[in-house]
Structure formats: C-alpha cells, structure tokens
Amino acid sequence: MRILAVDTALGACSVAVLDGDAVLAHQFAEMTRGHAEALAPMVDETMRRSGIAFAALDRLAVTTGPGTFTGQRVGLAFMRGLRVGLKKPLIGVTTLEAMAAATGAQRAAAIHDAKRDEAYLSLWEYGAVVLESMVMPFADAILRIRAFGPSVLCGTGAPKAGEALGPEFIVTDIRQPDALWVARLAMARPVPDMPPAPLYLRAPDAKLPGSIGPAKLQTSRQAARPNQ
Numbered sequence: 001m002r003i004l005a006v007d008t009a010l011g012a013c014s015v016a017v018l019d020g021d022a023v024l025a026h027q028f029a030e031m032t033r034g035h036a037e038a039l040a041p042m043v044d045e046t047m048r049r050s051g052i053a054f055a056a057l058d059r060l061a062v063t064t065g066p067g068t069f070t071g072q073r074v075g076l077a078f079m080r081g082l083r084v085g086l087k088k089p090l091i092g093v094t095t096l097e098a099m100a101a102a103t104g105a106q107r108a109a110a111i112h113d114a115k116r117d118e119a120y121l122s123l124w125e126y127g128a129v130v131l132e133s134m135v136m137p138f139a140d141a142i143l144r145i146r147a148f149g150p151s152v153l154c155g156t157g158a159p160k161a162g163e164a165l166g167p168e169f170i171v172t173d174i175r176q177p178d179a180l181w182v183a184r185l186a187m188a189r190p191v192p193d194m195p196p197a198p199l200y201l202r203a204p205d206a207k208l209p210g211s212i213g214p215a216k217l218q219t220s221r222q223a224a225r226p227n228q
Contacts, residue, residue: 002052003059004082005183006043008035008075009067009095010112011156012176015042017050017057018183025049026180035074043078057088061186063177064092065199066112066120066133072198080195091186092196096133096155098177100124101185105152109145109169112155113138119157120201123148135201145169 002019013035014028025046031038047054062079065072083090096110100122112120119141123131131144138157142164145151153161154174162171 001058001187002056003061003183003187004043004047004054004057005061005093005179005186006039006075006079007063007095007098007177007179007182008039008078009063009065009072010176012178013038013042014177014179015039015046016179016183017046017052018180018187019052020187023180024051028178028180030176035071039074039078054082054086057086059186059191060086060088060090061093061179061182062090062196063095063098063179063182064196065095066114066135066201067095069200072200076196076198083195089191090195091189091192092199093182093185093189094122094129094133094199095177096120096122097124097129098181098185099154099174100129101127102174102178102181103152103154103172107149107151109148109151109153109161110155111141111145111153111157111161113157113160114201119161120155121145123151133199133201 005016007014011032012030016026017024027042027046060079062075079090100108100110108124110122114120114135117138118135119138120135121141122133150168152170152172154172156175158171162169
C-alpha cells in the first residue's frame with residue numbers, strides 16, 4: 001500500500017511517503033509558524049524523491065489535532081483538496097497518538113503543552129489508545145499519568161512531567177508528531193465514510209474585535225446599511 005501523510009498541526013511540518021514498510025521519502029522540519037508556505041513545496045519535493053506519481057498513491061493521511069488552530073486547518077485543507085482531486089481515501093490520525101506510537105513503547109503518555117497551565121493528554125497501551133485526546137490542567141494530567149503507571153513520556157510537556165513523576169517514567173526526545181508515524185498508523189485503519197474533521201479540544205484564542213458575537217455583528221451590519 002502506497003500512502004502520503006502530512007502533519008502541520010503543532011510545532012513541526014513533515015511529509016512521508018511509504019510503500020508498505022518501506023519509507024520511500026520523508027521530510028521533517030520543526031517550525032512554529034509558516035506551515036502554509038512550507039507544506040506544498042515539501043509535499044512536491046517528497047513525492048519527487050519517492051519516485052512515484054500522485055496517481056499511484058493508494059491512501060492519504062493527515063493529523064487532525066489537537067494542535068494550533070491555524071496549523072490543524074493547513075494540513076487538513078491541503079489533504080482534503082488532494083482527496084477530491086485524486087479520488088483517494090483520506091485517514092485522520094491524532095497528533096498525540098502519532099507521538100505515542102513513535103516511542104515504540106508498550107505504554108506511553110503523550111503530554112503536550114497547551115498553554116494556560118494546561119496540557120493535551122492521551123494514553124497509549126499495547127498499540128492502542130486507552131485515553132482519547134483531552135485537554136486539562138497540567139496538574140491533573142500528571143495525576144492521570146501517575147495513575148496510569150510507569151510509562152514513557154513524549155510531547156513538549158514530557159520534561160516537566162518527568163520531573164514531577166520520577167524515574168519510573170522515562171522521558172523520550174519525541175516532542176512533535178511526525179508524518180512517518182501518521183502514515184504507519186493510517187495504513188492499518190479502515191477507510192472512513194467521511195473525510196476527517198479537525199479535532200478542537202477548546203475554542204480558538206482569536207476573537208472578533210471587541211468580542212462582538214455573531215448576533216451583535218449582524219445587527220451592526222444592518223445598522224450600517226444606508227436607507228433604501
């Protein structure tokens with residue numbers, strides 16, 4: 001099975017093309033912004049390196065979140081466009097399970113800094129998610145991991161979590177999801193009936209000026225119209 005996978009949801013941009021277990025081409029670059037500008041050239045270059053045409057792909061895969069509001073939308077919009085153009089199935093994978101899978105551990109906790117003293121958390125055991133992606137106070141995430149038991153830690157919250165949890169919890173150097181593992185997980189999943197949607201665990205930080213709600217905005221627009 002030939003698959004193209006991308007990730008732009010958090011602090012990196014990555015693309016991978018696999019043919020079964022063989023990695024045909026792979027690129028990974030850490031970045032906090034600029035995903036929209038980087039993704040298309042990276043996909044084109046990775047596909048060129050893979051030596052196969054877009055039409056030869058069997059599947060597409062993308063991270064759905066949790067992540068930054070803009071980053072999630074960049075990858076999903078790009079891959080949903082390819083899904084329509086190529087008429088290939090698109091599979092969604094969460095950022096946290098991609099990181100947990102990358103540890104190769106039987107038990108892993110993916111804990112990512114969500115700002116505001118909060119964390120994104122997911123727990124992974126024997127190749128499957130046992131706690132779906134959630135957002136919670138960082139202190140509560142530590143309690144969840146401690147109750148889960150000795151495991152490896154990944155994500156940007158891993159170093160801080162490791163300090164709080166002690167030596168039974170091993171801190172890995174995995175801080176961001178990688179399209180390589182998005183592809184590997186997506187290959188084993190059934191084809192969904194609908195394209196994946198973004199996984200938003202909380203509302204975006206961006207707001208309309210003056211915290212204008214939809215109803216108030218509509219009223220303001222009507223008032224601004226000249227009399228006819």
